[in-house]
Amino acid sequence: MTTTRAARRRRASRRVRARRTLVATVAVALIAGAVAVFALTRAPIAPSETRAASGAPSSSPTPTPTPTPLSPAQRLLSTTTDPNACAVSFAGDGIALDPQVQTQGVRYEALPIPRADGRVFAGWYPTTSDASALTASTRVNGADLVTCTDRERVLHAGWVTPQANAAEDAGIPILMYHQFTRKPEGEDGWLRGNYAYVGDFDAQMAYIKDADFYLPTWDELSAFIDGALFLPRHSVIITDDDADSSWLELAAPIVDGKNLLTTSFVITSFRTEPTPNKFVLQRSHTHDMHRAGADGKGRMVNEDADTIAADLEQSARILGAKEVVAYPFGHYNDTTKEGVRRAGFELGRTIEPGYVRIGTDKLALPVVRINYGMTVDDLKAKIG
Template sequence: MISAVIAVALVGAGVCAVALTLGPEAPPVTDEAVASATPSETPTPTPTPLTPAEALLATSTDPQSCAVSFAGDGVALDPQLQTQGVRYQNLPIPRAEGRVFAGWYDAAADAAAMTQTARLNGADLVTCTDRQRTLHAGWTTPEANTAEAAGIPILMYHQFTRNPKGEDNWLRLNYAYIGDFDAQMAHIQQSRFYLPTWDELSAFIDGKLYLPKHSVIITDDDADSTWLEMAAPIVNDRKLLTTSFVITSARSEGPPNPFVLQRSHTHDMHRAGANGKGRMVNDDADTIAADLNRSAQVLGAKEVVAYPFGHYNDTTKEGLRRAGFELGRTIEHGYVRIGTDKLALPVIRMNYGMTVDDLVKEIG
């Protein structure tokens, strides 16, 4: 390219002089020059790594999912995916040498103080903020756990009636007046009893989980129609965790509400065997195990069995072991304590005529 400077001077009416100055040739513009003149692009920032809870949430498309994280001295657990509005499922029970786990709490201060009314129990529903929640572990010592000397009552109900005078038949004692049942459930709710899950009860028996004396487990045998129509709505309204022991050959529909666990009352062994006693003490261990496995398939749970008629022996226990059940519930009176035989859990039988005052005498 040529650069030029032209000077023109006018004198009078004519051109006096013209000067043309040629400058040096400018270098050509190359592709490299154009490129160097283009502003460089801003580097893409490195994304912030997801937390374990965020990474877990990223695996779920359910808007109600909640990543529950766990904190506390010596706690190194991965977060769990739970569902908001649903009872907590399978919360971990950490174990540590020389210490006893004392439950999960929303606040670290409550965990340190082992505040019973702040401890999450089996009936609590999942709630979250921004789809996340952190639970804090409480711990105590083996000595303090032993000193608590807790005896956990398992309440055993059967059928229900709206007749305050009861039912006039051979099963009369089995029928709890529904007004008494409601008053008893109100006492448990208003007194804020701790409601353990079955895996918690198992860990308690092992001496690895602290349960307060102010604990109770509520159960119903047989899943009778009167239970479903009268009593189940009460535990739902009062938000009390309850276990219904179901004979799965007779009933296979799901739980009546979110606060009812369904567990095994066998599949088809709630009837007499050759000697007039229940099949659980007549059949061999493999037959018992096969029946219980069938029951577990229907219920989707394998945890605890209520022995039909309360009949059991060593062969019965072996059948439970072969089927993979950890707990067996009898009809013998008593309380579950540290060291109790897991396959011979005692109960508090709730008979017709028992009032809320009678319940208080049994469980406090």
């Protein structure tokens, strides 16, 4: 009996322990499940937080790079969408000029002519060595076509002393042509001397081209007269009077083919067509003053200053430029000059023979007239 009771107590005790073990196991499983659910629903911990929690050092975020500032030339180019735009910058001693937008394949326009006390500007050059040596064959001005690399170019300033400028003693010839003919024997009539044989003209232009003459622009000539710009003796300005049909048909293509800057003086009451090519500047031969006035001389010496100025203003509106006027028949006087000044023209060209020098009257520029029969040797004797 006693043995049986003891056995029953032992079996009961084992059942209690088994139930306790089962309850503990279930409790552990429930806790583990709750922890898993909590881990799945909680936001991920950032690596930096993990490193901070673990005590590991954290690295700062990569900074945004600062853009390289644009150069003045690059800023200028950013203002245009023209694929042929070229930013031309200027360098040299004492030069503090903003860059200019020029157009590749077109002649340079309005290049600056800096002035400085105690020295004379001697032009723009492609390199510092050319600027130092004043290499005339490389000097850049409005007679040259714009060329660039990657839409940019730098021009370097040359300088000379006033003493060196005076010692050069340059006399600048302004060649004056009129009409042209295909006949080697020339034309008949009282205007025979005006007609240059086109074969002679071609040879003369070839000489100027091959001999590397410098071709000053009119603003350069004005600065030269002031003593503010150095021009080499080996310089020449080519002009034609009247814009005759023979000039347009025979001569203009020659200067275009040789890339020679030329000025055609146009009577705008007769002709209003645009320039025949990019190497021909069209400037005023007046609008309607190329006629005789009351005394038989040109209207430029028969009209008052206001009438002359009004005529020149009309001419300038048609041509889109002022700068220089060629006096019809070469007639001018003080009233003529006053009218020219009132119209805003800086230069006046006569038919008087001579060379432009420092100090020449800007409203009485002399010329070298080219007559029929003049050869290359004749031209050399005139211009060197």
